Amino acid sequence: MRYTLTVIVFAALFPAAAQAQTESTKAPVPHEQVISTNPFGLLFKWYNVEYERKIGEATTLGISASHFPDGEYANAALLARWYPQGAALDGFYLGARAGAYGIKTHTYQYSTPPPRPDANNPTRPTIQSYATYREQTTVVPGLGLELGYNWLLGPKQNVTIGLGFGVTRMLRSADDDSMPYAIPNVRLVNIGIAF
Numbered sequence: 001m002r003y004t005l006t007v008i009v010f011a012a013l014f015p016a017a018a019q020a021q022t023e024s025t026k027a028p029v030p031h032e033q034v035i036s037t038n039p040f041g042l043l044f045k046w047y048n049v050e051y052e053r054k055i056g057e058a059t060t061l062g063i064s065a066s067h068f069p070d071g072e073y074a075n076a077a078l079l080a081r082w083y084p085q086g087a088a089l090d091g092f093y094l095g096a097r098a099g100a101y102g103i104k105t106h107t108y109q110y111s112t113p114p115p116r117p118d119a120n121n122p123t124r125p126t127i128q129s130y131a132t133y134r135e136q137t138t139v140v141p142g143l144g145l146e147l148g149y150n151w152l153l154g155p156k157q158n159v160t161i162g163l164g165f166g167v168t169r170m171l172r173s174a175d176d177d178s179m180p181y182a183i184p185n186v187r188l189v190n191i192g193i194a195f
Contacts, residue, residue, distance in 0.1 A: 026087035028057060029152060029194070034089055034160050036192025045069040050190060052081065054088045064097070073183075074102045074137075077168075079146075089160070089194060095146040101170060102139045103179060109133070138179060144168030146185055152194055162190040 033053040041048060046069065052062035060081045067074045077099025085091045109132050148164020164187035172179045 026085045026091055029054070029087050029089045030157060031089060031152075031194035034150075034192050034194045036160055036162060036190040038188055038190050040189060048190075050079075050187075050192070052079070052089065056088065058083045058086045058088055060088050060093075064099075070104075072104045075142075076100055077142075077144075090150055090152045090157070092149050093147065093164075095148070095164075095166065097142075097144045097146060097166070097168065097185070099142060099168075100139055101142045101168065101183065102137050105136055105138050105179065107134045107136070140179060141171045142168040142183070143171065144183075144185060146187070148187055158194045160190075160192045160194050162187060162192075164190075 033051065035049070035051050037049050038046070046066070048064065048066035050062060050064040052060045055061050060083070062079045062081070063077070064079055065074075065076045077097045079095055079097040081088075081093040081095040083089070083091055083093045144166050146164055146166025148162060148166075150160055150162040153159045153161065164185075166185040166187075168183050168185055170179055170181060170183065172181075
């Protein structure tokens with residue numbers, strides 16, 4: 001009984017190991033580059049575009065840019081991705097990015113005008129402070145990491161759908177509280193064409 005169970009376990013494990021070995025490397029992609037965007041983001045005035053080009057069997061270089069509503073956030077970044085299964089542009093990837101990030105910030109200042117006389121009691125002045133703010137776009141460099149997955153679909157494998165997530169660390173001064181320390185990079189359903 002013990003030997004029968006061992007044989008059954010080995011019979012189940014060897015085909016699974018062989019299947020995992022064949023899936024660990026993929027056939028090379030017949031295309032050299034991909035351009036994609038998120039069409040669903042257009043509904044919310046979130047514009048993004050991404051271009052990625054193969055530089056090796058498992059590596060790509062690219063650029064990406066995005067812009068959120070009312071200029072609250074915009075970025076332009078260079079990216080490098082590594083596809084461990086050996087088929088650049090298709091499958092799981094690990095990536096790094098470096099770029100410029102523009103974030104709209106508000107700086108508030110509280111001012112106290114000179115005292116003015118009180119209408120009911122002219123000997124007692126009224127002092128009221130009021131807030132003023134300045135709106136500006138601050139641009140800082142950032143470095144980040146990401147991971148995601150791209151699918152090449154269709155008979156010619158020329159339609160791409162990609163998902164991904166990452167975090168970018170802002171390289172800002174430590175005393176600047178108007179900028180966040182890190183910003184998430186979300187790649188939600190980027191749809192594009194490979195050529």
